[in-house]
Amino acid sequence: MTIIKADLVVIGGGPAGMAAALEAKKSGLNNIIILERDKELGGILQQCIHNGFGLHIFGEELTGPEYAWRFIKEVEASDITCKLNTMVLDISPDRVITVVNQEDGLIKIEAGAIVLAMGCRERTRGALNIPGARPAGIYTAGSAQRLVNMEGYLPGKKFVILGSGDIGLIMARRLTLEGVEVKMVCELLPYSGGLTRNIVQCLEDFNIPLKLSHTITQIHGRERVEGVTVSQVDESRKPIPGTEEYVECDTLLLSVGLIPENELSKESGIQLDPVTGGPLVNEAMETSMDGVFACGNAVQVHDLVDYVTQESRVAGRSAAEYVLHGQTDDTGTIHTVPGSGIRYIVPQQIRRGHGAKLFFRVTNVFTNTSIVIQCDDKILYTAKKLKVAPGEMETVELPPEKLAGLDGALTVSLVPNS
């Protein structure tokens, strides 16, 4: 079997992988390969044809494909090797990657370092266990987005959407503009997970009802979806008997959660965080496996691709430093601990002597609250917030001086303002 060598192998050619590869190149690495399963670079951005990307990184409001192009352009102008239509089958403990595609066949790549940038996948109907037969016409919102925006298909004529996250909202607008009927968006929780801007521009603009605290309890139809039963739910998210409503439709879109893609990580024995679904990482975006780094939606599901780019540049730089200068001395780590009101924090660990950019999400919608970061009974950071929500990731930069000499766990909490 052919075995080739590379300083750095980046698995995934979306915004995360491209930013990591470009940053590694800028940091002095030369033999870099991006492995991408699709026929082109750009990842999920190629199907995100709406705008709102790039406000932080470029100071402009770009569409997904335009944002992707800024990076594809740079990658193509560099000597970074891109293998498209390529699947990674395995990563060995000593970073030998087994790879397959039509051109090379089955080959192995010995990597000086690896960056995992596989993105995320969608939660499916099977995971929700919605009762009913298996009629045609049930799609995850992202699959429908690909079909409409890239393959040129209209999946149906009368839609119900379950889940008010941004993908569901964006598709509600997209389908309405293409002339089909979106009858309602149902949301299990009492609040929407999407940006207010999307509630206004995707639902209110088109008078599409948003039913909070509602879910779908049955799908009707044998060959094709004929309708769904929508029920109201109580505070424990259990359907309330007697509230069932039959809604006629031919297509159901599910926008019910994104899950970081980590089949490879799991198989390689990389430690995952059960809350994020992604690898445990330190402030350099290094995983529990030597010389393996991770970034983007594979680590935590992001709302803004701008943050993905920032996070991925850290991973790329760290991977380059690892290859060029070797593993740094182990001086111990501080663990970050989610406190009251906080669901998770990335990175989960910070090496002593380093600063960190923290990304975290809250557990619920809170108003008039403060973010408080403390370690060893010392308050390192506070910030008043009028409103925080689970659908809007927060970020705080802690420079190395702030963390110098600290020993115990670093907690991030929400404290109500008096």
Place this chain on the structure above:
Amino acid sequence: METKRTIICTVCPRGCKIDVTMDGGRIKDMKGFTCKRGEAYAQAECIAPVRTLTTTMRIIGAGLPVIPVKSQSPVPKEKLFDFMKAINSTQVKAPVNVGDIVLANACGTGINIVASRNMPRKDMTARS
């Protein structure tokens, strides 16, 4: 005749609720905004709301059957479906580059529709 409506501002994440009282197409009263940008947003929303339109257009001879496009500037909200009809009645031929005008002066508004990505010429039936 007086009409009232509540607008949620989308300029920043605060999402202030702004109550507007209109009379015959003019704003009589407005309260709830907490900054100048919000005030301007609510005014535009009530008098002449606009939206950036992003959609796809049929393309011939590329690797995919449709190319993502956007309005070069925001479109009057009431014209969105007219724009969609105009765009869906148009085709372009590959190659097309990001920024290329695929439909000029859509619906006589002076607003151009431009491509959001490159699509080189490619035989769709060929194996990659």
